Amino acid sequence: MIPLKTRSSQVSAMSADAISTEIQLSLRNISKVYPGRKGWMNKMLRQSSSDFVALENINLDIAANTFVSIIGPSGCGKSTLLNIIAGLSTPSTGQVFLDGRAIHKPGPDRGVVFQNYALMPWMTVLENIRFAIETVNPTMPLTRQRSIAQEYINLVGLTGAERKHPHELSGGMKQRVGIARALAINPEILLMDEPFGALDALTRGFLQDEVERIWEQQRKTVILITHSIEEALLLSDQIVMMTRGPHAQIAKILEVPFPRPRHRETLDQHPAYHELKAAMELHLSRETRAVEEARIHKPLTA
Amino acid sequence: MAYGDLPQERPGFSLTKGQQSLLVFVGVLVLVLAVWEIGFNLKWFSQLMPSASATLKELWFWISNPFFDYGPNDQGIGWHILTSLRRVVIGFLIGSAIAIPLGVLIGLSEVVSRGVDPFIQILRPVSPLAWLPLGLGLLKNSEAPAIFVIAITSIWPTLINTKFGVSNVDHAYLDVARTLGASRWRTIIKVILPAAAPSIVSGLRISIGIAWLVIVAAEILVGGTGVGYFIWNEWNNLKITSIITAILVIGSVGLVLDRLFSLVQGWVAFGKQP
Numbered sequence A: 001m002i003p004l005k006t007r008s009s010q011v012s013a014m015s016a017d018a019i020s021t022e023i024q025l026s027l028r029n030i031s032k033v034y035p036g037r038k039g040w041m042n043k044m045l046r047q048s049s050s051d052f053v054a055l056e057n058i059n060l061d062i063a064a065n066t067f068v069s070i071i072g073p074s075g076c077g078k079s080t081l082l083n084i085i086a087g088l089s090t091p092s093t094g095q096v097f098l099d100g101r102a103i104h105k106p107g108p109d110r111g112v113v114f115q116n117y118a119l120m121p122w123m124t125v126l127e128n129i130r131f132a133i134e135t136v137n138p139t140m141p142l143t144r145q146r147s148i149a150q151e152y153i154n155l156v157g158l159t160g161a162e163r164k165h166p167h168e169l170s171g172g173m174k175q176r177v178g179i180a181r182a183l184a185i186n187p188e189i190l191l192m193d194e195p196f197g198a199l200d201a202l203t204r205g206f207l208q209d210e211v212e213r214i215w216e217q218q219r220k221t222v223i224l225i226t227h228s229i230e231e232a233l234l235l236s237d238q239i240v241m242m243t244r245g246p247h248a249q250i251a252k253i254l255e256v257p258f259p260r261p262r263h264r265e266t267l268d269q270h271p272a273y274h275e276l277k278a279a280m281e282l283h284l285s286r287e288t289r290a291v292e293e294a295r296i297h298k299p300l301t302a
Numbered sequence B: 001m002a003y004g005d006l007p008q009e010r011p012g013f014s015l016t017k018g019q020q021s022l023l024v025f026v027g028v029l030v031l032v033l034a035v036w037e038i039g040f041n042l043k044w045f046s047q048l049m050p051s052a053s054a055t056l057k058e059l060w061f062w063i064s065n066p067f068f069d070y071g072p073n074d075q076g077i078g079w080h081i082l083t084s085l086r087r088v089v090i091g092f093l094i095g096s097a098i099a100i101p102l103g104v105l106i107g108l109s110e111v112v113s114r115g116v117d118p119f120i121q122i123l124r125p126v127s128p129l130a131w132l133p134l135g136l137g138l139l140k141n142s143e144a145p146a147i148f149v150i151a152i153t154s155i156w157p158t159l160i161n162t163k164f165g166v167s168n169v170d171h172a173y174l175d176v177a178r179t180l181g182a183s184r185w186r187t188i189i190k191v192i193l194p195a196a197a198p199s200i201v202s203g204l205r206i207s208i209g210i211a212w213l214v215i216v217a218a219e220i221l222v223g224g225t226g227v228g229y230f231i232w233n234e235w236n237n238l239k240i241t242s243i244i245t246a247i248l249v250i251g252s253v254g255l256v257l258d259r260l261f262s263l264v265q266g267w268v269a270f271g272k273q274p
Helices: A004-010 A040-044 A078-086 A125-136 A142-155 A171-184 A201-218 A229-235 A273-297 B017-041 B052-064 B077-108 B110-123 B128-138 B143-167 B171-179 B184-222 B227-236 B240-269
Strands: A023-034 A052-063 A067-071 A093-098 A110-113 A189-193 A221-226 A238-242 A250-255
Touching: A023 A078, A023 A221, A052 A078, A052 A221, A052 A250, A067 A078, A067 A229, A078 A110, A078 A189, A078 A221, A110 A171, A110 B171, A125 A142, A125 A171, A142 A171, A171 A189, A171 A201, A201 A229, A221 A229, A229 A273, A238 A273, A250 A273, B017 B052, B052 B240, B077 B110, B077 B143, B077 B184, B077 B227, B077 B240, B110 B143, B128 B143, B128 B184, B143 B184, B171 B184, B184 B227, B184 B240, B227 B240
Parallel strands: A067 A221, A067 A238, A110 A189, A189 A221
Antiparallel strands: A023 A052, A023 A093, A238 A250
C-alpha cells in the first residue's frame, strides 16, 4: 500500500540531495533455464532437445534514483531479465531483492511499461489509468483517483485526450498512457521493456525527449530495455551491456557522465560521448556478428 | 476484380453501386412475382397454390391489421409473433444465464474444461427438438416445454464462444493485471469479461438466430399459440397465402433480432472490426 501523504508532492521536482547512492535493486546469481524435452517419448520421436540456458549468473546492483539501460544483441534475454524483475517470470536460480526484500511475484512496487502498450481497448485513457490506481488502492475515494489520473495525464502531455479510447490514439500517445499508468501507482521502480520499439523514428525521438523531461521531474529508479545506443546514451546514468545468448551474462557496465537536463542536439558535444558510443557499437556489432554466424552453423531442426 | 466493378466509361449513364444493387433487388423481385403469376395462370402448380396477386392482397390484410382477436383460432399474426418472441426471449435469457457463467468457468480452468467437454460434445450436435418430448414429460403446462427447448438451444453457441473468448484473452492484459497485483475476481470482472465480450456477443447473436429458427418448429409440435402454431393452423385450413405471409413476417423479425445483436457487437468491439 502506498502512503497517500507522499502523493501530492511526487510530481514536483525532487531536490538534488534526495538522490542517494543506496542500493535499491539487487540481482543475485540470476539464471534462467528453459528445460529441454528429454522424456523417453521425445527420444523415441527424435524430438529431444537439451536445456536452453537463457541467462547465466547475473549479478547487478542498482542504486536508487538512477536511470539504468540494459542493452544487448537481440535474443540475449534482456526481456526475460526484466520479466524476472517484474515478477512475471521466475528465475531458475538466484533472487531479486527490492529494498532488501526478496521478490517472488508481481506487485505495485514495480511499475511496468510494456512494448505493445497493453492498454485495455474498452477503457478510455482516464479509465485505463484509474483502473491501475483503483487496483492498487481499492479504498481510495473516486474523486481522488480521478484527480491523480488527471495529474499523470497532464504529466505525459495528454491533457484533453482523457475520454478517448486507445484505438483513437497514435502509437506514441498510447505509450504515453502506458507510462502514465505505470507512474500513477507511484512505484518504487519503473521497468520499461523496449517501450519505443514499435514506434517510427521521429515519434521515438520525441518520446525519448519526453521521458527525459519526465524523469527530471520524478527521478525514479528506471530500468530500460533497449537496443538503441542513442536512446541509452540520452537517458541513462548507467548502461548495462549484455553478451549474446544463450548463457547471456553482463559484459560491462558503462557510467554515463553527461550532466542533466540533457538535450539530444547538444549531447554529442560532451567529450566522452563519442568514446562511449564507439565502445557500445564495437561490443554490439561483435556480439551481433557472433549471433548471426552461430545461426548459420546451427544444425537444422524440425 | 469483376468486369462489372470497372469504372463506367459512358458518361450520362452511371449508377452508384448502391443504385445498381437496388436495381438487381427490384429485378429479382419482379421476375419471381411475374413467373409466379404467369405460372398460376398457365396452371403449372398444384391446385392449392394461390396467385401472386392474391397472396400480396392477403399479405396486406395480415400486416395492416396484425392485432385482431376473434377467439383462439382467429387471431391477428401480431399476437402470435409476440407470443413466440416472449418464449424466445425468456428461453434465451435462461440459456444465456447458464451458458455465460459456465463458459467463463471452463474458459478459465483447463481441468474443468476437459472434464465438461464430453458432455458438451455429445449434447451439442443433438437437434433441440429432440429435447421437446423430454420437456413435455418433465414440465406440465404447454408454455414451459417450448421455453425449455429454446433455453437448451441458446446454450451451445454462447457457451462455446464464451469459452473461446475467455481462454484467448490477450496475455498482455493479464500481465498488466498481474503487475498491478489485481485479485483473481477483479481480473475476471474488469479484464477478462470485457476482453471476451466480442466473442460472447457473437455467441449470443448465433444463439438468438437459432432460437428463432427452432421456436417455429417447437410451436408446430406443441400447438396452442405462437407463430409456429399459426402456420400449422393455416395449413390445416389449406390457406397457403397465410403461410407465405407468416414466412415473410418470421424472416423480418429474425432480421431485426440479428441487427440488434449486430449493434451490440459494434458497441463492444472498440475499434476492432467485429
